[in-house]
Amino acid sequence: EAQVTQNPRYLITVTGKKLTVTCSQNMNHEYMSWYRQDPGLGLRQIYYSMNVEVTDKGDVPEGYKVSRKEKRNFPLILESPSPNQTSLYFCASSLSGFEKLFFGSGTQLSVL
Amino acid sequence: DQQVKQNSPSLSVQEGRISILNCDYTNSMFDYFLWYKKYPAEGPTFLISISSIKDKNEDGRFTVFLNKSAKHLSLHIVPSQPGDSAVYFCAASPNAGNNRKLIWGLGTSLAVNP
Numbered sequence: 001e002a003q004v005t006q007n008p009r010y011l012i013t014v015t016g017k018k019l020t021v022t023c024s025q026n027m028n029h030e031y032m033s034w035y036r037q038d039p040g041l042g043l044r045q046i047y048y049s050m051n052v053e054v055t056d057k058g059d060v061p062e063g064y065k066v067s068r069k070e071k072r073n074f075p076l077i078l079e080s081p082s083p084n085q086t087s088l089y090f091c092a093s094s095l096s097g098f099e100k101l102f103f104g105s106g107t108q109l110s111v112l
Numbered sequence: 113d114q115q116v117k118q119n120s121p122s123l124s125v126q127e128g129r130i131s132i133l134n135c136d137y138t139n140s141m142f143d144y145f146l147w148y149k150k151y152p153a154e155g156p157t158f159l160i161s162i163s164s165i166k167d168k169n170e171d172g173r174f175t176v177f178l179n180k181s182a183k184h185l186s187l188h189i190v191p192s193q194p195g196d197s198a199v200y201f202c203a204a205s206p207n208a209g210n211n212r213k214l215i216w217g218l219g220t221s222l223a224v225n226p
Binding site for chain 2 (some may be wrong): 004040041042043044045048058090092097098099100101102103104105106
């Protein structure tokens with residue numbers, strides 16, 4: 001089954017404690033992206049990757065890191081989480097950057 | 113500054129009737145538009161798209177209409193079914209060469225009542 005898998009689904013952490021949200025896709029997609037969804041602000045892109053070892057900033061990259069060492073995986077790293085990073089996070093992949101994105105089920109992150 | 117606006121946060125229709133979800137945009141560089149559907153506790157799923165060279169695209173019960181002069185698009189669902197109850201997002205992509213991205217609306221929550 002074609003899918004994008006994110007883990008964990010729910011995460012509660014404290015300010016400053018490094019965390020990683022994993023994302024994996026099994027569709028051999030070149031493009032992968034991370035979004036955050038906040039009330040009243042909609043979906044905003046954090047980082048994206050056009051291919052292995054190629055990553056670039058989206059609209060709200062501050063406080064986040066990503067890596068793309070292999071095609072299927074695109075982890076999101078919060079080196080020192082802060083409460084304003086409490087949000088619902090989605091990973092997505094596609095053949096190109098804007099057509100038919102496949103989304104993961106989301107990760108609800110709370111930073112206390 | 114919202115470049116893609118879905119002015120109705122919610123919409124309620126009766127099963128079997130038509131649902132019309134609207135989306136307005138401000139950037140004339142947008143040339144590709146998509147609709148996504150999102151159920152609670154799931155990620156958005158692609159529904160239908162339209163290029164700016166067309167004014168209509170149909171896929172089963174779903175039709176998207178594009179009015180470029182008004183910078184307006186709409187999604188029609190006919191007939192509406194209870195399973196269509198979800199949040200619908202409109203998204204647009206500007207013609208920006210290889211570095212395309214999506215600009216998202218805030219979504220419209222559709223409730224289809226049996």
